[in-house]
Structure formats: structure tokens, C-alpha cells
Amino acid sequence: MPHSSQRGQSMPESPIRKLVPLADKAKARGIKVYHLNIGQPDIKTPQVALDAIRNIDREILEYSPSDGIKSLRSKLASYYHTFNIDVTEEDIIITTGGSEAVNFAFMSCLDPGDEIIVPEPAYANYTAFAIGAGAVVCPVVSTIEEGFALPHIDKFEDLITPRTKGILICNPNNPTGYLYTRAEMNKIRDLVKKYDLFLFSDEVYREFCYTGAPYISAFHLDGIEENIILIDSVSKRYSECGIRIGALVTKNKDIRKSVMKFCQARLSPPLLGQIVAEASMDTPKEYMQDTYDEYVERRNFLIDGLNRIPGVYSPIPMGAFYTVARLPVDDADIFCSWLLSDFEFEGQTVMMAPASGFYTIEGLGKDEVRIAYVLAKEDLKNALMVIQKALEVYPGRTL
Amino acid sequence: MPHSSQRGQSMPESPIRKLVPLADKAKARGIKVYHLNIGQPDIKTPQVALDAIRNIDREILEYSPSDGIKSLRSKLASYYHTFNIDVTEEDIIITTGGSEAVNFAFMSCLDPGDEIIVPEPAYANYTAFAIGAGAVVCPVVSTIEEGFALPHIDKFEDLITPRTKGILICNPNNPTGYLYTRAEMNKIRDLVKKYDLFLFSDEVYREFCYTGAPYISAFHLDGIEENIILIDSVSKRYSECGIRIGALVTKNKDIRKSVMKFCQARLSPPLLGQIVAEASMDTPKEYMQDTYDEYVERRNFLIDGLNRIPGVYSPIPMGAFYTVARLPVDDADIFCSWLLSDFEFEGQTVMMAPASGFYTIEGLGKDEVRIAYVLAKEDLKNALMVIQKALEVYPGRTL
Numbered sequence: 001m002p003h004s005s006q007r008g009q010s011m012p013e014s015p016i017r018k019l020v021p022l023a024d025k026a027k028a029r030g031i032k033v034y035h036l037n038i039g040q041p042d043i044k045t046p047q048v049a050l051d052a053i054r055n056i057d058r059e060i061l062e063y064s065p066s067d068g069i070k071s072l073r074s075k076l077a078s079y080y081h082t083f084n085i086d087v088t089e090e091d092i093i094i095t096t097g098g099s100e101a102v103n104f105a106f107m108s109c110l111d112p113g114d115e116i117i118v119p120e121p122a123y124a125n126y127t128a129f130a131i132g133a134g135a136v137v138c139p140v141v142s143t144i145e146e147g148f149a150l151p152h153i154d155k156f157e158d159l160i161t162p163r164t165k166g167i168l169i170c171n172p173n174n175p176t177g178y179l180y181t182r183a184e185m186n187k188i189r190d191l192v193k194k195y196d197l198f199l200f201s202d203e204v205y206r207e208f209c210y211t212g213a214p215y216i217s218a219f220h221l222d223g224i225e226e227n228i229i230l231i232d233s234v235s236k237r238y239s240e241c242g243i244r245i246g247a248l249v250t251k252n253k254d255i256r257k258s259v260m261k262f263c264q265a266r267l268s269p270p271l272l273g274q275i276v277a278e279a280s281m282d283t284p285k286e287y288m289q290d291t292y293d294e295y296v297e298r299r300n301f302l303i304d305g306l307n308r309i310p311g312v313y314s315p316i317p318m319g320a321f322y323t324v325a326r327l328p329v330d331d332a333d334i335f336c337s338w339l340l341s342d343f344e345f346e347g348q349t350v351m352m353a354p355a356s357g358f359y360t361i362e363g364l365g366k367d368e369v370r371i372a373y374v375l376a377k378e379d380l381k382n383a384l385m386v387i388q389k390a391l392e393v394y395p396g397r398t399l
Numbered sequence: 400m401p402h403s404s405q406r407g408q409s410m411p412e413s414p415i416r417k418l419v420p421l422a423d424k425a426k427a428r429g430i431k432v433y434h435l436n437i438g439q440p441d442i443k444t445p446q447v448a449l450d451a452i453r454n455i456d457r458e459i460l461e462y463s464p465s466d467g468i469k470s471l472r473s474k475l476a477s478y479y480h481t482f483n484i485d486v487t488e489e490d491i492i493i494t495t496g497g498s499e500a501v502n503f504a505f506m507s508c509l510d511p512g513d514e515i516i517v518p519e520p521a522y523a524n525y526t527a528f529a530i531g532a533g534a535v536v537c538p539v540v541s542t543i544e545e546g547f548a549l550p551h552i553d554k555f556e557d558l559i560t561p562r563t564k565g566i567l568i569c570n571p572n573n574p575t576g577y578l579y580t581r582a583e584m585n586k587i588r589d590l591v592k593k594y595d596l597f598l599f600s601d602e603v604y605r606e607f608c609y610t611g612a613p614y615i616s617a618f619h620l621d622g623i624e625e626n627i628i629l630i631d632s633v634s635k636r637y638s639e640c641g642i643r644i645g646a647l648v649t650k651n652k653d654i655r656k657s658v659m660k661f662c663q664a665r666l667s668p669p670l671l672g673q674i675v676a677e678a679s680m681d682t683p684k685e686y687m688q689d690t691y692d693e694y695v696e697r698r699n700f701l702i703d704g705l706n707r708i709p710g711v712y713s714p715i716p717m718g719a720f721y722t723v724a725r726l727p728v729d730d731a732d733i734f735c736s737w738l739l740s741d742f743e744f745e746g747q748t749v750m751m752a753p754a755s756g757f758y759t760i761e762g763l764g765k766d767e768v769r770i771a772y773v774l775a776k777e778d779l780k781n782a783l784m785v786i787q788k789a790l791e792v793y794p795g796r797t798l
Contacts, residue, residue, distance in 0.1 A: 008657025
């Protein structure tokens, strides 16, 4: 029997993979499980998006162009203009989710053995795609004590070798909710310029910046236009994660040419998702504002509630809809499993993502979890109660 | 300015990439272009599939499971049973088109430097995905003189090295339309068994076998169950190429485990496509029969017409909806360009795929083109006329 490739074996498993069967079993026992573990919002998809798909008038669901439907790319360019991101439809390649944009960016920019520097904790799938491309993730650790601010730029520079090809940031950040300041972004810019690196910038949460501090896109940085690979997705902003539509945006023609070869190999991004995404661009301002207000309220409620639980600490996330919280536990992996397998409070429990999966350095994040505030306030209230009660009796409690 | 990876540079361009701007220019001049260059059928998508999407009752277009919606996998298993392919829903992983199934198969089974043996001419994107995975395609050439039958199995065995990990076949074949016989498949089976290789078997055209000869799936071969990676797609059989739903089917648990890691990294296959695909499984028998009859008629009409043109030869394809034809020209790449840039007959011209793009060996297929018979008979009639008239005046004619 032939076996899996080394690459397949070394791919990381999803941080919550081991928890899924435990959650299923808990549900089978009749326990209500609050899913704080995944960025799947409970917000309804905009009506204009649903209407577009219900009113589809095509008779053949045919291939679209490999770089996506032109009218969608054009609308997306206009959308970026509202954020002072100066790109044209020629700079935009539609991808099958932001995931494919990350994958194609790495495949097109990095060769096996090439290195990218990534502030950790970081979205676990960056590492997965890097392994797929044979590239190496070199982590710079941000800490909960500093609210997950950008580590000192010297720490980035210390990691630079002849194989360093790029820096990857996620801003606003998944999993920490941190929003990089202009000063931090300028430091990144200087380093990118000095070593002529790629700047992979995942900005899918740009609609969700809560503090009044400005959102600084990589494209707002001067003098590195050809170095920027912007990763985007419509999933989060219109609560349509399932349609799998994202974008890779770059002014670097050489990279676009390579990316297009990967696009042609997979023929086209999903047609129906593109129709939905294009219609979503006409989502009324009220929907966007209501969604924003809802997340602000959930954030305030969740973080306040977390910090009231003895021994728990969470910084206040400035954007996105996640926070990384520190818990008074021996091992968050064990605690998250235990919540599903051995605990319930009034027939309820909670599923959270252990933060260890967001670090590549072994041993980090051991007492941290990522919590997504994608549920209604009432559910968050119950989930907080479950966490509090659980920590009161968890055998591996440390404080 | 940072540059593309070596990998990106070495990715092949689509065989028709260079022709697209020429076709656009021809259309801009008011010329009608018959697209025989791509497997995009003009057949309408089944009504049940279109209805499913128009009647969608979801309010949130959310992520689906990484391996696809369970009810779709279950229906697909039942579908395979009608072809005596004995698999369960556990063996099936839904992918974003057959393309992603090829990609994940290579990423999960092959490491950089590993080799796969592929009969040529072959679907060009296999090579693209192999390059993406760092693997090497070792071609065995089938010839038009032998109707693109499987080359002698010794030619496969001659290529086997310690790095050989698999054999890839497409059956019925794109681009040749060849359908492998039981005797040929048994020879492949023996070789796969002897060297414990993977057998990657792309069978997306199984509905289109025209000669009464049986369709032999890789899963019909005894004793190599754990070696088989079946590639499938709903695109062609229901004329819904744009929805991007395919499948990777294997009984090899070790491979499924690796493939699932790649699936998790890209989160989920397209939700809307899966809804359409599942509904498509209930397409009435009449639709399938009508489509089949239509392709048989087109095939007969096209091949007869091609072979009536002086100097042109095409074997009779036994399946799929392509043929590779030999033309009396110096260079089919030049001829196909010339058709778009310098020729018209009564305001019409033809776009075909030069066959050189389907060979990895330089210089092969120089006088061959792939023709897809995805257009109505009336259009095929006009296209044949264009080809005949063009060959009468083409400056690079050889016979």
C-alpha cells in the first residue's frame, strides 16, 4: 500500500480538529455547545446577495474567466477606492476564497526553502500553505502582555537570511484582534524596502476596526507598491464564508503573470459565488453599520465578561471578531477537550480553539485560547457563565 | 522589485493562452469565432440543478464541512454504485472541481522529485499541478497512428525508477477520446501492483462512452484498491463547469488523512456548487440520454467531416467530447494563431487548441490540434467549412 507524501504528513492538522468528535459526542448527549471556536458569523447574509442567487437567469452554469468575472473585479476596485487603496481591476485576481489567494501568493512568490517572517500567534493555515509550497515560516512572537502589538522591528531583522523572501501580516489580526498602527506599519515598510521583500498582507477584516484608530492598508505605504500582495475575501464582511470568493491584489506584473498560471490550471473561481459577491457590493450601508454595531457590542460584552472571571485575562481587541485570552489552566488543549468531554453547566458547554495551534513554536500559547465573538449576546452570556463555572472545578486549574 | 518564484516561472501557460487576445481581436473585427478550443459544452444545465439554486432557502451562506456536505457524498456513493464502483461516502472527499482533486492528490502522494508516468498527449493541467507539487511528469507517448491506444506496457516499465510513485490515466481520455480496454487496464493494474504505485485515474467523462465497449474504472481492477486515487467532477456530465465541484475518491486511509489536511487549510468547497451538484444527481434519465445522443451525433458528424477534408486525419474518439486531429500544416500553433489573426471565411473563423500543449516532449503534436465537439451540429458544420477553406490557402500547408 503506497503511503502519503512527507509533505502530507508534515501538514499541520486544524487546531480544533481533535475537538470536533468530542463536540459531536457532547451534542449527542443532548448538551448545547456554544461554538466560539470558528469564525463563522451568525449574521445573516445580505438580502441583495441572496436575491442575486435566487434570481439567477443563466441556463448554463459555465466556466468564468480564470481571473474572475470582469464586472466583479471592477466593482472590487471601486470598493478599494473607498478605503484609499489605489488599485485597478487589472491588479485584482479573483480567487476561491482568501485561502486560495494565500496559496497562490506563496506558490508564485516562494520556492522550496524560502523563508517568510510571520508575527505569532497567527492564523494556522498560513503555516499549512507555507508547508504546501515547501517554504519555511520564521515566527516573531507577539505577547498577550503587550496586547499582541507588533514585536520590535529588530526582532524581524534578526531573522533575515539570504532565503528570506517576505513578511506576512494579518491586519486587523486573526487571532488577536490587534490593529497595526501607522508607526508599526511604517517600520514594516522600511524593512520591506531595505531587503526588497514581499509584504503579504491579509486584510479581510478591514470592515471591523472598533477603536477609531485608522486602518492602515499595506497599499497605504509609500514606495513598496511592487512588493505588496494583498489577500482579501468577501466571506467575513458579508457573512458569506461558504461562497468561497476572495482576491489576490498586486501591482507586481511578474507575480500576476505567475499567479495567473495557477489560476488557469484550476480553470476558474466559482461562478455562483462570484454572482453573490458582486451583488453583495451593493449591500445597504445600514446592514454594514448594524453588523459593525453588533460586533462592537459583542466585543465589549465578551471582553468585560472574560476579565471579570477570576484568573482570566483578555486584552481588548481593536478589530476583527476574535480575541486571545489567557486562562488559569495547565494546558488549554486539555481544558478545551475537557469542556466537551467532561463538563456541562445546565446542559451547556463551550467549544474554543486552543491557542497552541496559532503558534509554530512548541509550548507557546499553552494557557491561551482563541475566542470568536460570532454569536449573539445572549449566547455569549451563557458561554461566559459556562467558562466561569468550568474554571471553578477544572482539575488542572493553576491559579 | 521582488520576482516570481522559479516554480511560478516554470509553470506552463495554458495551451490556448496566447490565442485568447487574438480571438478577442477577431471578435472586435466582427468575426464570428467558433470555440472548439475548450471543453465548455453549450448543453443547458439540468433544470433540477437550476431550480435548486433558485429555490435556496438559506439565510446564511456558511462554510460547509471541509470534506463536503454529507448528503452530497452519500448521493455520490450511490451514483458510483450504478457503475459498479464499490465505494462508500467515507471514501469520498468533495473538492473544488476535479482540478483541486488532482492538486490535492499530487500534494498528498508526491514529494518534490517524485515521478509519475503519464501517457501523452495528456490534459495540460496535470503537468501544471505536478510542477506545483515539485513532481516530475515522465511521458509515454501514444500516437495518432495507433488511435492513441495505450502504449506497450514495457514503455511504462522502462521509465520506472526509485522515484516513480504513480501512473496517471484519463479514461475516457481528454484530449484523445480514447477509451482504455479491459486488457489495457489489466496491464496497468499489474504494473501498479508490481511496483506498489499510485494509480491516479481521472474518469470525469465516464458518461460519454460511445462505442458499446465497456467503461473500465480503476476501481474495477482487483487487488489494487489501496493504490487508486479516483478523480471526478460533475462539471461535464451536467454541463455545470462553473460550479467547481469535483471529488477525490480513495480507499487509502493514509492518503485521505493527508488530503483532509489540505481540505481543512482551504476550509470548505463551494457551498452553492454543492447544492447544485446534489440536485443534479436527480437529473432525469431523458436529459442524460439526450445529451449522450447529441454528443454521438456531433462526434460522428465532426469526425466524418474532418476526414473528408484533404490532408486531415482524425481517429474516431470512443469517449469524452474531444478529438486530436492531424492537419497538413507546418506548425499547428502558427496555424491556430493565423486562423484568428489572418483568416476569415464569410465572416467566420475557428479557435482550436494546438496539440503541442498536451505533450511535455518538445516538438510532438506539431501538426495536431485538439477539437472539442461542444457546439451544435450547425456550428460544427460551419467550423468544418472554415477549417477546409483555411487549409486551402494557409501559407504553411505541407501536403
